[in-house]
Amino acid sequence: MRTWISSRPVDTACPDTPVVLREAERFLRQFHAENPAADPGDRLRQVAAEVARRGTYTHTPAELAYGARVAWRNSSRCIGRLYWRSLKVRDRREVTAPQEVAAECAEHLREATCGGRIRPVITVFAPEAPGRPAPRILNDQLIRYAGHRRADGSLVGDPAQAALTALARELGWRGGAGPFDVLPLVIRPGYGEPRLFPLPGDAVLEVPLAHPAHPWFAELGLRWHAVPAISGMCLEIGGVCYPCAPFNGWYMGAEIGARNLADADRYDLLPEVAVRLGLDTSTERSLWRDRALVELNVAVLYSFERAGVTMTDHHTESRRFLTHLEREEQAGRVCPADWSWIVPPISGGATPVFHRYYDEAALTPAFVPRH
16 A cells, blocks of 8 residues: 655654643543543543653553554555554564564564465554654665665666665675665664664565566566565654554555556666567657556556465555545544545546545644654
């Protein structure tokens, strides 16, 4: 599913006590409204006392799980929110040491991969607190392919990861020089310098790409990883920021076939695929880009299905999103959505999400950019 990001940044360095109290009260009243069990008064007084003493407060496991799931529900750029209640929440707030964070990230990927039956998972590490900075993962996703800059200025691999690849090499990484080298995790502790942690092979499931009608496609040597685990965001719940909280759904085919592999500033494969298909690339009127894009997406969907790895297509996911929207409206809730992200990057006008506008309210809990 497409990246579920709010555009609203959050300052994780110095929490403001009145702001924390206001956001805590808003969150706790929402939590108790949707999970009626007892009057929230006692909990509100407890949190107020804790904030006065420490400048922050500690969520209960139930509050944390609810907050993480609602952050997904509120993600205006995610088309795949129909299953927000199914998010598995791994509470690892006691984990702060970089090597333990890395080990838990690997375990997150194993649980999320589930032999190809991808499950939505979030692992929540320690929150920010006054005088106690939390660890951060510098990779924007747990699994990323390196972008190797050659001496002549050309690049092999993913250009979007060139900066992180350079940092990893500065820190001592001695990876390969191919187009699909999995980067190590780069983890910065609360205090100290970033450290490298290679991902174990059994934590990274990859799918080799082939095409059902064109045998030459397999000769391109393309592949992609199975789990899109976002790791560069802050999970904000009731005024508390969890800057290290990797989370994943499963891929929509167009994310890989129409963006990662097709964008001119990523793998830029449309010209090569078009030539292999025998298309006329001398004029835009031949629609060679469109035709190559469709076949690239056919290959991605075919390959993941053949490998038994969960993936959805943009037509199915568009219908599911409208089901989610209808359910949220029936529940009396606003369902924020960014049209430019909800509409798929291929055949947008042929999907039902194209033909309407959406509420773009910024709701909390949320996944927000870190400073």
